[in-house]
Amino acid sequence: NCLSSALLYVVAANGLVDDPRAMVTKHHAFARVKVNGKPVDVETTTTYGFDADRKKLMTADYVKKIAGPDTTPAEMLADLQSPEELPVLSLVAAVYSNRAVGLAQRGDLGGAATALDRAERLASGALKARTARWRASILNQGAVDLVAQNRLDDAESLLELALEGTDADTRALLSQNLATVHIRIAQRALDDKDFTGALEHVDVAKKLGAADSDVGSVTSVRIVRRARGSPRGTVVGPTGPADPRVPGGPRQP
Numbered sequence: 001n002c003l004s005s006a007l008l009y010v011v012a013a014n015g016l017v018d019d020p021r022a023m024v025t026k027h028h029a030f031a032r033v034k035v036n037g038k039p040v041d042v043e044t045t046t047t048y049g050f051d052a053d054r055k056k057l058m059t060a061d062y063v064k065k066i067a068g069p070d071t072t073p074a075e076m077l078a079d080l081q082s083p084e085e086l087p088v089l090s091l092v093a094a095v096y097s098n099r100a101v102g103l104a105q106r107g108d109l110g111g112a113a114t115a116l117d118r119a120e121r122l123a124s125g126a127l128k129a130r131t132a133r134w135r136a137s138i139l140n141q142g143a144v145d146l147v148a149q150n151r152l153d154d155a156e157s158l159l160e161l162a163l164e165g166t167d168a169d170t171r172a173l174l175s176q177n178l179a180t181v182h183i184r185i186a187q188r189a190l191d192d193k194d195f196t197g198a199l200e201h202v203d204v205a206k207k208l209g210a211a212d213s214d215v216g217s218v219t220s221v222r223i224v225r226r227a228r229g230s231p232r233g234t235v236v237g238p239t240g241p242a243d244p245r246v247p248g249g250p251r252q253p
Helices: 002-013 060-067 073-079 088-105 109-122 125-148 152-162 168-191 195-207 212-220
Strands: 018-024 029-035 038-042 084-086
Touching (some): 002 088, 018 088, 060 073, 084 088, 084 125, 109 125, 125 152, 125 168, 152 168, 168 195, 168 212
Antiparallel strands (some): 018 084
8 A cells, every 4th residue: 555655665765766755645645756856756556656647647546546435536636736744753653544444444443543542653743633633533432332331431531542632623522522421420420429529520521611501400519618407518419300401422523
């Protein structure tokens, strides 16, 4: 594939050609060298890839082979207009990312997440951000499955791990899902008469962006300074029935 072949080319060409570099786009990877001081691209997935005419090379079948059925030749050509230059170590990260594809397709989400974790640590630039987002997506899916099994504490840990390295919309979605899990844990604590624990999880959910309407009846748990006929610090439980609006679990990314 393009990732592995580009990596091998750059490593093998070091010292044999001038300034071999690894180049990566959203859909593709290739090598770039210099000939008489001018950059020349090398498509490492074809015999005729040295300084190839990409408009002729990027047929529908070729693009499907290297980028999958959802990418068109026009999208590939547009993507190639702004490649990102990466150090070889980051291209190794891309190989880990590529391995994660196969693992995920075989249903090994744990293995895919591990591969992407290694990729995120080795990568730089836009590739680092992309691998972090994909890793987060896989871990989020794991959290969805754990919530369905009512393993809320495990889902909480997985979502906290997924947050590492993310930003923007991905981070906002994970924070929302983590808040939902905290609300579910708070409701469980409330059912067990652990009012202090419920309040702690509600506070965390609110810090993550949960609104009062999201936390429902859990917000009616309160600690009063002193109620008549009760010792200082008595915990007063909810005054009404459970709110059916408490969310049911994380959403898919």
